[in-house]
Amino acid sequence: MHEFTVNGREVAVDAPDDLALLWVLRDKLGVRGPKYGCGIGVCRACTSHLDGAEIQPCITPVSEVGGREVTTIEGLADGDVLHPVQQAWLEEDVVQCGYCQPGQIMAAVALLERTTEPSDLDIDRIENVCRCGTYFRIRRAIRRAAEIARSAGERPEVDG
Incomplete structure (x- = not known):
């Protein structure tokens, strides 16, 4: 067990x-x-x-x-309140087929726990594969999530 x-x-x-x-x-x-x-x-x-x-x-x-x-x-979400990364994903219209997105979002959350202002190199180090090729939207969403978290005065963290 x-x-x-x-x-x-x-x-x-x-x-x-x-x-x-x-x-x-x-x-x-x-x-x-x-x-x-x-x-x-x-x-x-x-x-x-x-x-x-x-x-x-x-x-x-x-x-x-x-x-x-x-x-x-x-x-990630707190009831009806989305995590900043989830909110940014919606605002930046990242999803195409959506299959990889849960993993992409979880990788982005981990990145933003390490740095509140990710560089292009930091984002490029995320190795999750997206067959639809929405990488440019993923990059924008990660930057947007960092902005959302900073404006809220908190780090985009998860419990655990």
Whole structure:
């Protein structure tokens, strides 16, 4: 039995130690935000946070998360109040097909936790793949999210 917290909710899951966290989230807990893309941590469509740090659940065994906090895209908003990155994504009309966007947003949140004024190089270091090629809108949205957070006088953080 694996016990951990997902988006603020304590869970207990019966699963093999080596089962990828992605499958525990999606198939056992019904958390559908993190997407399966490559299964080897390269495309980063599944990007989530573990104790506030960016991870790829497709290559993270469930045995590594016991007693820890997992945050997915579903855990960013505070009720009806969107996280600054989610708000910026809407304002900048980033989404095309949308498949990679949960991972893109989670990577952007992690970036903005490291720096409140990301450079082009900082943004270029995000390795999430977008097959629709909305990278220019992603860049604008990350900059917009930083502005939203600064104007609110807070860092764009997630609990965990």
